Amino acid sequence: MNQTIRKAIFPAAGLGTRFLPATKASPKEMLPLVDKPLIQYAVEEAVASGVESILIITGRDKVSIENHFDISFELETILKEKGKDDVFKQVRAISDMAKISYTRQSQALGLGHAIYQAKDFAGNDPFAALLADDVVDAETPALAQMIEVFERYQAPVIATMQVEGEAISRFGVIDADEVEPGVFKINDMVEKPAFADAPSDLAIIGRYIFTPEIFSAIERTKPGAGGEIQITDAMRLMLKEGRPFYAFRLEGTRHDAGDKLGFLIANIEFALKREDLGEPLREYLRGLQL
Numbered sequence: 001m002n003q004t005i006r007k008a009i010f011p012a013a014g015l016g017t018r019f020l021p022a023t024k025a026s027p028k029e030m031l032p033l034v035d036k037p038l039i040q041y042a043v044e045e046a047v048a049s050g051v052e053s054i055l056i057i058t059g060r061d062k063v064s065i066e067n068h069f070d071i072s073f074e075l076e077t078i079l080k081e082k083g084k085d086d087v088f089k090q091v092r093a094i095s096d097m098a099k100i101s102y103t104r105q106s107q108a109l110g111l112g113h114a115i116y117q118a119k120d121f122a123g124n125d126p127f128a129a130l131l132a133d134d135v136v137d138a139e140t141p142a143l144a145q146m147i148e149v150f151e152r153y154q155a156p157v158i159a160t161m162q163v164e165g166e167a168i169s170r171f172g173v174i175d176a177d178e179v180e181p182g183v184f185k186i187n188d189m190v191e192k193p194a195f196a197d198a199p200s201d202l203a204i205i206g207r208y209i210f211t212p213e214i215f216s217a218i219e220r221t222k223p224g225a226g227g228e229i230q231i232t233d234a235m236r237l238m239l240k241e242g243r244p245f246y247a248f249r250l251e252g253t254r255h256d257a258g259d260k261l262g263f264l265i266a267n268i269e270f271a272l273k274r275e276d277l278g279e280p281l282r283e284y285l286r287g288l289q290l
C-alpha cells in the first residue's frame with residue numbers, strides 16, 4: 001500500500017553560533033520573522049501539508065519553544081478581559097495546531113544525531129524533517145510539494161534549490177539525473193564543494209522526507225566535520241548501499257534565516273507582503289539615502 005507523510009520532526013537543538021548573542025539563552029528557532037517565531041512558520045507549513053503528529057527536538061533552552069506551543073491560560077484570560085478577540089484567536093490557534101511532543105538532544109552532536117532522537121517517534125513510518133531556519137516562501141507549501149513526490153516514488157526525498165555561481169560552495173550539492181521536470185534521482189552528494197568541483201547547481205536545503213532506514217544509517221555513520229554526526233554522511237551511506245534517494249527542486253523562495261543577513265532580508269520580504277506593514281515599510285525604504 002502506498003504510504004504518505006503524517007509525522008514531522010523539527011530539529012531545534014543547534015547552538016546557533018552564527019546568531020550570537022541573540023541565541024545565547026533562546027533557540028534560533030524562536031527568532032521572530034516579522035511577528036511569528038521561525039518554528040511556527042515551519043510547523044504551519046507541515047500542518048498545511050497534512051502532518052498530524054509533530055516532534056520537536058530541543059536543546060538546552062527548550063522552555064520557550066514548549067511554552068510557545070502550549071496553552072497560555074493567563075495570557076488568554078487577559079486578552080479576553082480586554083476584548084482583544086483577534087489576538088486571542090491567534091494565540092489560541094497556536095496551541096490547537098497539532099499534536100506536538102518534545103525530546104531532548106542532550107548535546108549538539110550534529111543534525112544526524114538530532115534526527116536520530118526521533119527513532120521511537122517515527123517507528124515504522126516515513127517522516128519529514130524540517131529545519132525551521134530555512135524559510136520557504138511558496139504558494140504550495142514546500143513540504144506539500146515534496147510529499148507529492150514521495151507518494152509517487154515511495155522513497156526518501158530531499159529539497160533542493162538552484163544556486164547561481166560561486167555561492168554553491170556554501171551548500172551541500174547533489175550529483176543527480178533528472179527523471180522528470182524538477183525531480184532528480186541522486187547519485188551522490190558533496191558538502192560545500194569548491195565552485196569548480198560542484199557536481200551541479202542544486203543545493204540541499206532544510207526539508208527532508210526520510211524512511212525509517214535512515215536510523216540504521218545514522219547508527220553506522222562516524223562523526224565527520226567538527227566531530228558532528230552529519231546527516232549528509234548517513235544519506236551517502238544509504239546511497240552507497242544502493243538505496244534510492246530523490247531530490248526535488250522546490251518552487252518558491254528560500255531564505256536562510258539562521259544567518260544575520262538572510263534573516264534581515266527575510267524580515268523585509270515578509271513584511272513587504274503584509275497588508276498592515278507593506279505600504280509604510282515600502283515608503284520608509286524609498287526614503288532611505290543609500
Ligand code: UTP
Nearest residue numbers: 011012013014015016017018108109110111114
Ligand atoms: P545549523 O547547521 O544551522 O547549525 O543547523 P546551528 O548550530 O543551529 O547554527 P550555527 O551554524 O552554529 O549558527 C541546522 C539545523 O539543525 C539543528 C539546528 O537547530 C538547525 O535547525 N541542529 C544542528 C540540531 O538540532 N542539533 C545539532 O547538533 C546541530
